[in-house]
Structure formats: structure tokens, C-alpha cells
Amino acid sequence: MKKILSGLLIIGFLGGGAASIHAAEENVNGTNSASITVNGSLGQDNEDENAPNIDEGSDDWINVTLDTANIFYTTKDSQHKTITSPDYTITNNSGRAVKISAEDFTVTSGNLDNVDALKISGADYSAAEKSVDLKTFAEGEFLTLANNQGKMNVDTDAQSTHANTTTYKYSGTTKDEYYKGKAEQTAHTLTLAFEALGKDGNPVAP
Amino acid sequence: MKSTIQIEGILGSSDSLAEEQSTIPSNYFTSTKNQVTNVQVTASYPKTGEYQSQYLIFSGVCLILLLFVLKKRKTTE
Numbered sequence: 001m002k003k004i005l006s007g008l009l010i011i012g013f014l015g016g017g018a019a020s021i022h023a024a025e026e027n028v029n030g031t032n033s034a035s036i037t038v039n040g041s042l043g044q045d046n047e048d049e050n051a052p053n054i055d056e057g058s059d060d061w062i063n064v065t066l067d068t069a070n071i072f073y074t075t076k077d078s079q080h081k082t083i084t085s086p087d088y089t090i091t092n093n094s095g096r097a098v099k100i101s102a103e104d105f106t107v108t109s110g111n112l113d114n115v116d117a118l119k120i121s122g123a124d125y126s127a128a129e130k131s132v133d134l135k136t137f138a139e140g141e142f143l144t145l146a147n148n149q150g151k152m153n154v155d156t157d158a159q160s161t162h163a164n165t166t167t168y169k170y171s172g173t174t175k176d177e178y179y180k181g182k183a184e185q186t187a188h189t190l191t192l193a194f195e196a197l198g199k200d201g202n203p204v205a206p
Numbered sequence: 207m208k209s210t211i212q213i214e215g216i217l218g219s220s221d222s223l224a225e226e227q228s229t230i231p232s233n234y235f236t237s238t239k240n241q242v243t244n245v246q247v248t249a250s251y252p253k254t255g256e257y258q259s260q261y262l263i264f265s266g267v268c269l270i271l272l273l274f275v276l277k278k279r280k281t282t283e
Contacts, residue, residue: 062207064209066209069213069214070212070213071213072213072214073216073217074218170213179218185214186217188214188215189213191210191211192209193208194209
């Protein structure tokens, strides 16, 4: 009986000791120092598609260059029936693709009563023609541009697969011969909204 | 994020007016928010007094030695 009891006592002590030794291997105990690996990321660069500090879909990704003063005009050749404009450029400098929407269009001076049609149009990332009707304006998507490396999906697209810069212009027509012998100037404000797409090129849920 | 474009329409005017096109320097959207994230800690100190098993092992070994000594004495007597 004594032998059994002493045997159990020995097994208990040795077993408990082994378990405690195993646990001590995973933790720091009984030493006055330990090393901690800390990876710090400071600042942000929205032109770097691998920038670690910017949340997906955040406005911090938006980095677009565009002209903020545009004109359109009628041409003498068409006897002022055709509306045209210079080509304007929009460039996405961001590390993420950006969706550009026309949010508002207002006439701040003059009127478009004698304009039959007026639209803004340009090619998006896939070279598809996109336009927004400014005469009967309805808020909506205008263009989407790839990131500054020409990628929609940062992980899977090859470099320069898509366009990150495009040109747009205004076009339209005026009413019959109204402007043949008349001249008018109008002023407008077009509000564009920018949305940074996610790393996969799709909108990020809020 | 939003931006506005000022548009001027020249309707029925001479083309010379249209040639007075001027473009305003490009507008840059810059962000001012700084964030610090992605800090990883891979090791941590245990709480004080959490592990006392070494003392138990030591006392157990002492007890075993005592038992052996006592047993040896008994057999020699």
C-alpha cells in the first residue's frame, strides 16, 4: 500500500512538473528582458497601390487631376448649330481605381433654352465611350479610371491593362437657326463626385 | 469627395472667342489624415506570480529523496 501511494505521489509530481515546463516554453518568465517585434507604419502615400495605412474605399485614396474651368462653343462652320469644345484631360494618380460621377449640373448664368442637346462624353478605363446628358441632367456615373499602374484589380491585373487617364469633351446642337445671328454666353457649374474603388476594382461597401 | 468644374458656354459667338480657351492648373486632391496601424506584438510578459511550478517540482524531488533516505535507513537497521 505504501509503495502504491509513494508511486502515485512521484508520478503526480513529475507529471505536473513536465506540464509546467512545457507551458513555460511559450512564455517569458523569470527573466528581466524580452524582445518584442513591432512593425510600425507611419504616414500614407495614396499613389502607392500597396500603401498600408489607407482604408479601402476611403477618400484618402482619391488623387485625381482635372481641369476645373471648361468651355463649349458653337462652330462657325455649322452656322452655330453644332456645339463642341476642346479636349480636357482627367488623370487618376491614385493607387486605386476611381469612379467619377456627375452629381449636379446648374446653369448659373444665361439659359439653355435654345440648345437642343448638350452632353459631356469621354472614354473610360476600358476605352468604352461614356456620356452624361447635360440638357436633361440626371445624376449618375460618368467615368471609371484605373489606378496609376493601369490596373482595376491591383492583385490580378497586369500593369497598363487599363487607362488611368482619359479625355472628355462637350458636344451638342442648338435650335435651328437661332444662333445664326445671335450671340449668348452661359455659365454652368458641373459637380463631380469621386469614389475610390477597392483593391479588386469594385465599390467598397460602407 | 467632390469637385466642381466651371463651364462657360459661348453660343452663336465668333470662333475667335472660343480660341480664348484657358485651362486652370490641375486641381489636386490631397489627404491630410494620418493613421498609424498594423502594430504587431509577438511576445508578452506573463503576469507576476502566474507560474510557480518550479517550486512544486523542487519540493517533490526533495520529498522523493527523503523517502529514499528513510527507506535505506529502515533496511540497514
